[in-house]
Amino acid sequence: MSESLKTEYQLCEELGRGRFGIVYRCFSPLTGESYACKTIDKTLLLDSTDRECLEKEPKILHLVAGHPNILHLFKIYEDDNYLHLISELCSAGDDLFTRVSRGPLMEPEAAQILKQLVSAISYCHHMGVAHRDIKPDNILFDTRGRLKLADFGSAEWFGMNCESGMMEGIVGTPYYVAPEVLRGREYNEKVDVWSAGVILYIMLSGVPPFFGETSTETFEAVLRGNLRFPHRLFRSVSPEAKDLLRKMICKDVSRRISADQVLRHPWVISGGEIRSMADLT
CATH class of the missing domain: 1.10.510.10 (Transferase(Phosphotransferase) domain 1)
Structure with a gap:
């Protein structure tokens, strides 16, 4: 886990997982709010298309930010092996x-x-x-x-x-x-x-x-x-x-x-x- 992420957020329970990543609830002592943290294991991205999608998603989320019906991305943390996307928290199990x-x-x-x-x-x-x-x-x-x-x-x-x-x-x-x-x-x-x-x-x-x-x-x-x-x-x-x-x-x-x-x-x-x-x- 990124050191800067650990200093700003406390990782809590797992909310779900996909092919390359896991979504956790995380808590910010600074704001007193809970968020979602999508952690992507970059070592699993062996295909160039997958790596391209990884790079593109945060850019697109920033581009479409501001609409009330689009998940808001707050912060991005990255190290050699992982990408962490901090977004607003949605109700667990309610999709x-x-x-x-x-x-x-x-x-x-x-x-x-x-x-x-x-x-x-x-x-x-x-x-x-x-x-x-x-x-x-x-x-x-x-x-x-x-x-x-x-x-x-x-x-x-x-x-x-x-x-x-x-x-x-x-x-x-x-x-x-x-x-x-x-x-x-x-x-x-x-x-x-x-x-x-x-x-x-x-x-x-x-x-x-x-x-x-x-x-x-x-x-x-x-x-x-x-x-x-x-x-x-x-x-x-x-x-x-x-x-x-x-x-x-x-x-x-x-x-x-x-x-x-x-x-x-x-x-x-x-x-x-x-x-x-x-x-x-």
Whole structure:
């Protein structure tokens, strides 16, 4: 552990772990506040792509800092073997994956979550950043219940430092990745809108729109992109919500709406409120 980190923070219990790092709760005697410390073991980063992501994530987090729905990075400590990222602390065990694992959400709750998520995505896009790994595990909630988009390890600049405004590289998670990413061609920031649409589908139905027994089968289902609304799962979901889903989970990128357009959609503006029983299908 970095000596400067040890002098300013007390490392407490483990909150979670990933492929390269562990997240701890840490306490600052100076401020009297608790934070999250993501400790990354650099010796495990044998691939050049992984090392590039390690270097890029703190820079991108600083670039998108300031939005209330993006996890705030406070400090960075680094030594020969480890990188430590000190960020705001979210509620332990309260991420969107945990919430949707309990079953579908009511439309007003789903709309409130989607609005915060897409507000963060829209802000990133205006800053020339695509997240590229939008999934429930990366959507946290603070102690006040406010959504925090986290884990920018797969994020990429498509503006500012990128003349074409396009990106490449297969990144993301099977259920949520956009088909154009899987095709191995250049793509734009609307990949995040597709992923957010998949999350909305899961929030309303309890299951992903495209899935298979293996990752390969799931990827094949994503590439086909046959969006369906099974009656047993969507009988109580409003036509407005289905309309938004069709516009977000759209294979034709030119017809897929932007993050800003999602925020202007009537279902989001109304807070997911169904106007009358006649609106139900």
